[in-house]
Amino acid sequence: MMLLTNDQVVDLAIIAVLLIGVAQFRSVRRARAGNLIAAAALACSAWLVVYRYGLIDPGIAAAGLALGLLAGAWLAAKVNMVQIPAMIAFQHGAGALAAVLISFVELTRLPTADTVVRTLSGVLGMVVGALTFTASMVASGKLSKRMKQRPSFLLWHNTMLLAGIALAVFLSIPATRAPGAGYAYWLVLLAAVSGVLGVLFSIRVGGADMPVLISFLNATAGLAAAFCGVAIGNRLLIAAGATVAASGSILTYVMCEAMNRTLGHVLMPGKTPVQNPRITEADRGVDALSEVSVTEATKTSDPLPAAAEAAIAVTSVIIVPGYGMAEGQAQHETVLLANQLVSMGKKVRFAIHPVAGRMPGHMHVLLAEADTDPDLLIEIDEANQAFRDTGLVIVVGACDVVNPAAITSTGTPISGMPILRADEAQNVVVCNLDRRPGYSGVENPLYDKANTILLLGDARVTLRQLREALEAAK
Amino acid sequence: MADLYIMLAVFFASLAIGFLIIAKVPPRLHTPLMSMTNAISAVTILGAFLIFSVETGSWVKLLGLVAMGLAAFNVVGGFVITDRMLRLFRRHERQAGTESAEGG
Numbered sequence: 001m002m003l004l005t006n007d008q009v010v011d012l013a014i015i016a017v018l019l020i021g022v023a024q025f026r027s028v029r030r031a032r033a034g035n036l037i038a039a040a041a042l043a044c045s046a047w048l049v050v051y052r053y054g055l056i057d058p059g060i061a062a063a064g065l066a067l068g069l070l071a072g073a074w075l076a077a078k079v080n081m082v083q084i085p086a087m088i089a090f091q092h093g094a095g096a097l098a099a100v101l102i103s104f105v106e107l108t109r110l111p112t113a114d115t116v117v118r119t120l121s122g123v124l125g126m127v128v129g130a131l132t133f134t135a136s137m138v139a140s141g142k143l144s145k146r147m148k149q150r151p152s153f154l155l156w157h158n159t160m161l162l163a164g165i166a167l168a169v170f171l172s173i174p175a176t177r178a179p180g181a182g183y184a185y186w187l188v189l190l191a192a193v194s195g196v197l198g199v200l201f202s203i204r205v206g207g208a209d210m211p212v213l214i215s216f217l218n219a220t221a222g223l224a225a226a227f228c229g230v231a232i233g234n235r236l237l238i239a240a241g242a243t244v245a246a247s248g249s250i251l252t253y254v255m256c257e258a259m260n261r262t263l264g265h266v267l268m269p270g271k272t273p274v275q276n277p278r279i280t281e282a283d284r285g286v287d288a289l290s291e292v293s294v295t296e297a298t299k300t301s302d303p304l305p306a307a308a309e310a311a312i313a314v315t316s317v318i319i320v321p322g323y324g325m326a327e328g329q330a331q332h333e334t335v336l337l338a339n340q341l342v343s344m345g346k347k348v349r350f351a352i353h354p355v356a357g358r359m360p361g362h363m364h365v366l367l368a369e370a371d372t373d374p375d376l377l378i379e380i381d382e383a384n385q386a387f388r389d390t391g392l393v394i395v396v397g398a399c400d401v402v403n404p405a406a407i408t409s410t411g412t413p414i415s416g417m418p419i420l421r422a423d424e425a426q427n428v429v430v431c432n433l434d435r436r437p438g439y440s441g442v443e444n445p446l447y448d449k450a451n452t453i454l455l456l457g458d459a460r461v462t463l464r465q466l467r468e469a470l471e472a473a474k
Numbered sequence: 475m476a477d478l479y480i481m482l483a484v485f486f487a488s489l490a491i492g493f494l495i496i497a498k499v500p501p502r503l504h505t506p507l508m509s510m511t512n513a514i515s516a517v518t519i520l521g522a523f524l525i526f527s528v529e530t531g532s533w534v535k536l537l538g539l540v541a542m543g544l545a546a547f548n549v550v551g552g553f554v555i556t557d558r559m560l561r562l563f564r565r566h567e568r569q570a571g572t573e574s575a576e577g578g
Contacts, residue, residue: 008480015484018514019491025507026498032560035510039553042517049520053527057535061526064539068546075547076554081562084505087555088512095516095548101541102521105534117478218508221515230481232521238481239488240517246492247511251504354501361504368562379501 008235010048015239017041022243028374045236081369082326085358086143089214092221093136099129099224100191106231107175108184116176118231123175125227126187127168127194132220134198139213142206143358151206158268164197201267208400208439211255212266214359219248251360258354258380260416304462307453308469310427314391316347318383320420321363322356324397324432330459331370334396337467338372344470349376351383351420353401384421393425395446396459399438404445413440428452429466431459506559513552519545 004012018041024034055061072091079087103125110119141147154160171190175183205213222244229237256263311317319338325331341348350372356363364377378386387393395402402422406414422428423446434456435447446452455462499507522545525538 015488019488019495022492022510022514023495025503025510026495026500028500028503028563031503031506032557032564035506035553035556035560038510038514042514042519042549045517046519046523049523049527053524055523055526056529057526057538060535060539061523061542064522064542065546068543068548069550071543072547072549072551073554076551076558079555081559084509084555084559087551088509091512091548091551092515094544095512095518098516098522098541098545098548099518101537101544102518102525105525105530105537105541106521109528109530109534115478215508218511218515222511225515225518226485228518228521230485232524233477233481234520234524235481235484237517237520238484240514242485242488243492244511244515246489247496247507250493250496251508254501254504352501357505359505360508361501361506364502365505365559365562368559368565371565374502374563377502 007052011235014041014045014048014236017044018236018240019243022247042240045240048236049234081365082329083144084365085210085214085362086140088359089136089140089143089217092214092217093133093140096129096132096136096221096224099221099228100126100133103129103224103228103231104184104187104191106228107187110231118233119176121227122231123172123187123190125224125231126191127172128220128227129224130191130194131198131201132217132224134195135202135213136198136217136221138199138202139205139210139217143210143214147203149206152203154200154203157200157204161197161200161268164193164200168193168197204268205266206439208259208355209261209266210358211355211360211362212252212259212261212263215248215251215255216263216267217248219245219252222246222248255355255360258418260414260418303453303455304465304469307429307455307466308473310392310429310453311341311346311394311466311470312344312473314346314427316386316390317341317349317392317394318378318386318390318422318425319348319350320393320395320398320402320422321350321352321367322396322398322401322438323358323362324399325459326357326362326366326397328397328433328459330396330431330463331366333460333463333467335367335370335372337394337463337470338376340467340470344474349378349383349386351380351386351422352377353380353398353420356398356401380418380420387421387424390425392427392429393422395422395428395430395432396463397432399432399444400440400442401438402444402446403438403440403442405442408445409442412442414442422446423449426451429455431455431462431466433457433459502563506556506563509552509556509559513549513556516545516548516552519549521545 021037024030107122226241404423522542
């Protein structure tokens with residue numbers, strides 16, 4: 001192995017700084033510094049590229065840079081935390097399109113005698129970039145509700161996908177050959193086919209599967225950047241892209257685990273009708289010994305006083321927030337209720353399911369925005385040990401993640417998915433909009449349990465009413 | 475050719491180190507993590523600068539302009555949103571003046 005040149009040493013140093021920045025995300029306290037370190041590393045590498053290679057058209061480059069920076073900063077400052085997943089998907093799309101354009105330009109001007117690896121990388125960068133671009137735009141559209149959230153199935157969907165993949169492979173063969181007449185047209189055609197493939201993949205993914213899709217696109221955006229880096233021959237680009245690909249892959253895996261699904265299952269879903277489990281009498285019965293007796297009466301009388309009564313009587317409360325809470329903008333009311341319960345001397349915790357939001361960790365951000373004490377947040381494993389000894393669980397806008405049918409039934413979309421065992425608590429108050437099934441379409445037997453009180457309607461209203469009832473009783 | 479081996483080594487080393495580091499990120503920070511890595515993936519902006527490093531035709535300049543704008547949009551947006559989120563996480567800690575527990 002020869003000695004490294006100065007340029008290589010500088011590049012490796014910047015890569016090390018970038019990785020040090022990423023490593024700070026192991027701790028909440030240091031993450032903010034880590035973000036700034038990573039940003040500084042990228043700024044340095046951009047400056048380095050300009051310093052080493054120069055700019056022929058500084059005016060045009062600066063114009064593009066300024067426009068992008070202004071638009072990016074403006075939108076980033078304006079977006080609210082519920083919209084974050086849609087915004088991140090949109091940014092993924094923008095970055096991926098940039099990778100497509102750069103790969104295209106590099107491919108068309110690579111010297112003919114260049115290595116196959118570089119050309120192949122350029123082609124892959126373009127294909128993966130185009131896929132990521134269109135899929136991210138679809139994901140962003142779905143997340144911001146500009147498109148319908150349910151999966152869309154086209155006629156011959158799988159056939160079209162396979163045909164598209166075959167066509168992309170076929171087009172890649174001339175694209176990796178030496179540039180000749182009409183080379184650019186082959187590349188444009190290949191990018192277009194890849195883009196269509198991205199749409200075909202992503203429109204079949206919907207609502208609750210979004211965390212998987214957005215994590216996967218995170219990984220592919222990184223991969224596109226890394227391929228682009230090999231084509232250009234830039235070590236920084238390769239290292240940064242590979243790091244992002246690693247991160248996205250881990251998040252994809254975590255999300256798939258949390259839903260007990262495989263990536264293939266999410267991207268290539270079958271069109272099977274939902275079979276609802278039969279709710280047995282045993283499911284309806286009270287199987288836990290109630291700390292407080294709020295049983296049969298609650299089903300017939302006004303649920304609000306019963307819910308308040310339960311909340312006053314118990315010593316510990318676990319709140320289970322779901323995406324419905326964010327959709328109903330009820331996070332502030334939820335936190336106010338939690339504060340009220342704390343002031344009444346109760347032990348209050350928030351149980352966070354890994355897929356409670358629309359992207360990994362989304363619920364933590366939403367609760368942080370509503371100024372929740374982060375020490376009150378517990379993850380699924382800790383929560384599931386605590387439910388049995390908990391007097392009251394308050395479910396806010398969550399359905400599938402607390403659906404005991406995931407354990408008791410087989411053959412449903414949620415069977416085998418790890419859930420929060422809210423059903424094991426002594427009392428359950430459900431503050432959902434209605435009692436319809438969640439995204440999975442599976443009926444929730446929790447709603448029918450004798451010790452469950454349903455406070456249906458806008459959670460902002462029901463939670464406020466509950467809090468006021470507790471205040472009045474004090 | 476040596477350069478190619480270095481590139482491949484850089485790719486796999488970064489992938490491996492990335493896996494090791496990111497597996498230890500607590501679930502609480504997963505959204506900021508993705509937002510930051512989203513910004514990092516716009517490192518393709520280096521490629522946009524390189525488009526302008528040699529004499530090119532006007533079509534390529536136009537493509538370079540668009541690529542530069544898109545990558546800049548992604549890079550600054552990602553870092554700014556991440557910073558906003560992480561400020562939210564720290565806000566409570568500062569207000570309460572207490573030591574927040576580390577990790578998820």
